[in-house]
Amino acid sequence: MTTSKKSRKQEILDAALSCFTENGIEATTIDMIRERSRASVGSMYHHFGSKESIAAALYVDALAEHHEVQKALLASAKTVEEGVKAIARAYIDWVSAHPDKARFVLHNRGVLAKSALANELGDRTRSHMSDLVQWFRPHIDSGALKKLPLECYASIITGPAHDYARLWLSGRAKTDIKAFREIFADAAWNALKPEHSR
Amino acid sequence: MTTSKKSRKQEILDAALSCFTENGIEATTIDMIRERSRASVGSMYHHFGSKESIAAALYVDALAEHHEVQKALLASAKTVEEGVKAIARAYIDWVSAHPDKARFVLHNRGVLAKSALANELGDRTRSHMSDLVQWFRPHIDSGALKKLPLECYASIITGPAHDYARLWLSGRAKTDIKAFREIFADAAWNALKPEHSR
Amino acid sequence: MTTSKKSRKQEILDAALSCFTENGIEATTIDMIRERSRASVGSMYHHFGSKESIAAALYVDALAEHHEVQKALLASAKTVEEGVKAIARAYIDWVSAHPDKARFVLHNRGVLAKSALANELGDRTRSHMSDLVQWFRPHIDSGALKKLPLECYASIITGPAHDYARLWLSGRAKTDIKAFREIFADAAWNALKPEHSR
Amino acid sequence: MTTSKKSRKQEILDAALSCFTENGIEATTIDMIRERSRASVGSMYHHFGSKESIAAALYVDALAEHHEVQKALLASAKTVEEGVKAIARAYIDWVSAHPDKARFVLHNRGVLAKSALANELGDRTRSHMSDLVQWFRPHIDSGALKKLPLECYASIITGPAHDYARLWLSGRAKTDIKAFREIFADAAWNALKPEHSR
DNA sequence: TATGAATGAGTCTTCATTCAT
DNA sequence: TATGAATGAAGACTCATTCAT
Numbered sequence: 001m002t003t004s005k006k007s008r009k010q011e012i013l014d015a016a017l018s019c020f021t022e023n024g025i026e027a028t029t030i031d032m033i034r035e036r037s038r039a040s041v042g043s044m045y046h047h048f049g050s051k052e053s054i055a056a057a058l059y060v061d062a063l064a065e066h067h068e069v070q071k072a073l074l075a076s077a078k079t080v081e082e083g084v085k086a087i088a089r090a091y092i093d094w095v096s097a098h099p100d101k102a103r104f105v106l107h108n109r110g111v112l113a114k115s116a117l118a119n120e121l122g123d124r125t126r127s128h129m130s131d132l133v134q135w136f137r138p139h140i141d142s143g144a145l146k147k148l149p150l151e152c153y154a155s156i157i158t159g160p161a162h163d164y165a166r167l168w169l170s171g172r173a174k175t176d177i178k179a180f181r182e183i184f185a186d187a188a189w190n191a192l193k194p195e196h197s198r
Numbered sequence: 199m200t201t202s203k204k205s206r207k208q209e210i211l212d213a214a215l216s217c218f219t220e221n222g223i224e225a226t227t228i229d230m231i232r233e234r235s236r237a238s239v240g241s242m243y244h245h246f247g248s249k250e251s252i253a254a255a256l257y258v259d260a261l262a263e264h265h266e267v268q269k270a271l272l273a274s275a276k277t278v279e280e281g282v283k284a285i286a287r288a289y290i291d292w293v294s295a296h297p298d299k300a301r302f303v304l305h306n307r308g309v310l311a312k313s314a315l316a317n318e319l320g321d322r323t324r325s326h327m328s329d330l331v332q333w334f335r336p337h338i339d340s341g342a343l344k345k346l347p348l349e350c351y352a353s354i355i356t357g358p359a360h361d362y363a364r365l366w367l368s369g370r371a372k373t374d375i376k377a378f379r380e381i382f383a384d385a386a387w388n389a390l391k392p393e394h395s396r
Numbered sequence: 397m398t399t400s401k402k403s404r405k406q407e408i409l410d411a412a413l414s415c416f417t418e419n420g421i422e423a424t425t426i427d428m429i430r431e432r433s434r435a436s437v438g439s440m441y442h443h444f445g446s447k448e449s450i451a452a453a454l455y456v457d458a459l460a461e462h463h464e465v466q467k468a469l470l471a472s473a474k475t476v477e478e479g480v481k482a483i484a485r486a487y488i489d490w491v492s493a494h495p496d497k498a499r500f501v502l503h504n505r506g507v508l509a510k511s512a513l514a515n516e517l518g519d520r521t522r523s524h525m526s527d528l529v530q531w532f533r534p535h536i537d538s539g540a541l542k543k544l545p546l547e548c549y550a551s552i553i554t555g556p557a558h559d560y561a562r563l564w565l566s567g568r569a570k571t572d573i574k575a576f577r578e579i580f581a582d583a584a585w586n587a588l589k590p591e592h593s594r
Numbered sequence: 595m596t597t598s599k600k601s602r603k604q605e606i607l608d609a610a611l612s613c614f615t616e617n618g619i620e621a622t623t624i625d626m627i628r629e630r631s632r633a634s635v636g637s638m639y640h641h642f643g644s645k646e647s648i649a650a651a652l653y654v655d656a657l658a659e660h661h662e663v664q665k666a667l668l669a670s671a672k673t674v675e676e677g678v679k680a681i682a683r684a685y686i687d688w689v690s691a692h693p694d695k696a697r698f699v700l701h702n703r704g705v706l707a708k709s710a711l712a713n714e715l716g717d718r719t720r721s722h723m724s725d726l727v728q729w730f731r732p733h734i735d736s737g738a739l740k741k742l743p744l745e746c747y748a749s750i751i752t753g754p755a756h757d758y759a760r761l762w763l764s765g766r767a768k769t770d771i772k773a774f775r776e777i778f779a780d781a782a783w784n785a786l787k788p789e790h791s792r
Numbered sequence: 793t794a795t796g797a798a799t800g801a802g803t804c805t806t807c808a809t810t811c812a813t
Numbered sequence: 814t815a816t817g818a819a820t821g822a823a824g825a826c827t828c829a830t831t832c833a834t
Contacts, residue, residue, distance in 0.1 A: 024224075027224070107308065110222065149377075149381070152382075154361070154365075155358045155362040156385045159357035159359070159361035159362070160350075160353045160354045161353075162360070162361050163352070163361070164350065164353040170307075170308070173349050175347065179347075183346055183347070183350055190389045192385075
């Protein structure tokens with residue numbers, strides 16, 4: 001019945017993501033987004049107020065989506081090993097399912113440091129992080145996980161996947177990251193399982 | 199006794215790196231670099247031709263430096279384990295010794311895609327990569343290293359360190375990456391050593 | 397009662413013509429046009445896209461005006477003699493009526509070689525030329541006009557007026573070209589009338 | 595025995611003329627001339643002092659050359675008719691022999707209006723002009739030439755050739771102007787000969 | 793005479809944002 | 814809500830010219 005299924009707001013977000021993907025946020029002009037979204041400049045400002053706000057909205061959405069996937073996978077993990085692997089797999093699943101969003105998050109973490117959204121984003125991230133810590137803490141304490149400085153775990157678990165995602169999303173690697181799902185999950189677990197574990 | 203030891207060209211590069219570190223390449227204006235380097239606009243263009251070329255020069259230099267460190271460490275590695283760890287350690291040593299350059303490389307890999315230096319850089323990287331492959335190939339073939347798709351090794355070895363370097367260099371993590379040198383080296387080895395290895 | 401009758405676009409064109417007349421296109425800065433037109437830089441670029449495009453628009457307009465005058469005069473010519481003289485007179489009338497535009501066209505024919513308008517202009521000119529050829533062809537064939545290579549006619553008919561227009565419009569000659577309307581018309585006819593004509 | 599026949603000064607002039615021909619004076623940069631002449635910037639300034647001075651030198655030389663040709667042809671003219679035709683022919687001969695110089699003069703008369711050379715040039719031109727007037731005056735007085743306002747003669751004699759030279763030198767006309775030498779000479783004479791002349 | 797690094801005022805152009813309709 | 818003309822600050826880059834060697 002309506003002329004379009006998507007709301008004007010969503011059309012703008014979609015157009016913006018495409019533009020940001022092609023040119024980066026700074027090199028994308030309001031006019032490029034206007035052209036691709038077929039909305040007027042005025043309309044864009046009515047809905048978002050600024051270019052940065054569009055980027056921020058995309059960023060927050062994408063991150064929430066990733067966290068959603070992660071929460072779901074982690075919820076069904078019964079052992080530490082499954083927990084560790086869930087983190088890695090969740091990231092890989094999300095990247096493979098939404099490469100554009102993943103690329104956007106990967107390439108623009110810095111942009112929001114100076115943005116007005118920095119605080120809100122920081123809060124979200126912290127709260128998400130503390131959920132994770134709560135899940136893993138008992139296993140670290142019990143020795144089911146190698147004891148390391150707290151700051152290292154995240155990098156060891158997701159570092160390889162992050163690294164390969166960059167390669168793949170920029171075209172420098174050809175194989176879909178999904179193909180390496182278990183390889184990176186295993187790598188994470190092998191790096192974190194206690195020495196005596198077999 | 200001249201007024202300055204450094205060449206004008208180097209002064210410009212140094213000033214540019216500082217500015218890029220503080221604001222990012224796009225947000226850094228030619229005028230900021232001029233002010234910090236005490237060189238004239240004209241002089242900057244005489245030597246580099248464009249803002250992007252300054253960034254490209256920094257990028258190429260930094261990468262070469264990292265590769266230097268890596269080559270040196272790898273040369274003294276006698277076993278696969280030492281080889282794997284050398285890659286991780288070389289990265290960490292370089293990051294810790296030259297945080298500004300590391301930050302610059304980490305945040306600006308995309309910048310050179312369109313630059314004139316892109317080709318030269320591609321060549322260098324490929325030749326460097328093939329050196330690495332040559333070093334590791336025999337060990338992969340002999341089973342001294344876990345057999346995985348070739349594309350995965352680099353991400354598994356350096357992924358965690360890359361990830362933590364980002365955290366540390368952006369201020370989101372406090373501990374100097376050097377403190378985790380052996381942790382990330384071990385993680386790389388544990389992820390890649392053959393199953394039966396003890 | 398609005399503040400101004402003219403559209404912003406026309407105001408910019410008028411200001412630009414004045415500036416170009418005073419300084420030439422290259423020596424005229426966008427800022428000069430802005431100052432005289434009281435429009436903002438942005439507005440100028442909104443409407444024209446570049447300094448050259450403003451010049452191109454002026455050029456096309458001016459030429460069209462001249463062709464208009466020419467077409468009108470030629471339409472009422474009953475004999476070859478009147479036709480030849482109409483071409484000369486039309487040019488002189490137009491120059492005398494719109495000295496600024498004439499000066500602009502005379503001094504900037506080269507400007508449009510690289511412009512996007514070059515093609516459109518070429519088409520217009522060709523079509524206009526073929527109209528002229530069509531008018532004169534029968535008289536050339538009938539011997540009512542001296543038989544010469546086709547390329548020569550235009551220069552013989554309008555050359556003297558073009559030449560004097562340059563002199564007058566640049567201030568090197570004092571007498572209004574209108575004073576010599578019949579002299580140049582006669583010169584054209586005398587140069588082209590058949591030998592035996594009296 | 596020497597490395598080059600041409601003096602450095604002449605090399606610069608030649609390079610400059612090529613550049614000016616291709617891009618116009620304003621669009622030609624000192625650097626373009628430097629590149630083509632294989633001289634250094636410093637050398638160019640040593641010899642000429644400014645970009646405009648190079649243009650001025652070219653202009654003055656070219657004009658002198660034209661006047662030379664004109665003087666020679668006029669000297670051997672025994673009748674008014676031969677005198678009138680000499681002026682037209684001299685111009686055509688010079689243009690055909692030195693198209694680059696002619697193009698340069700034709701397209702840059704305006705440039706020197708503001709130059710420091712304006713005065714010197716004006717003097718030369720005036721003195722040359724008075725020579726011409728002296729030659730023709732008796733014939734005008736005697737009625738051997740049509741009586742017209744003094745300002746008109748030059749335009750009537752050389753206008754057609756000037757006009758066609760522009761066409762040819764810009765590529766809009768294909769036939770070498772030399773082919774029309776007598777046509778334009780005749781046109782000039784037919785336009786200026788007394789009515790009763792046969 | 794020759795060289796080329798250095799200078800810096802001056803240009804065009806871009807672009808986020810505002811606002812009258 | 815939508816539109817797009819208007820704004821003007823800000824930026825990258827150019828280029829004639831100077832000058833130390």
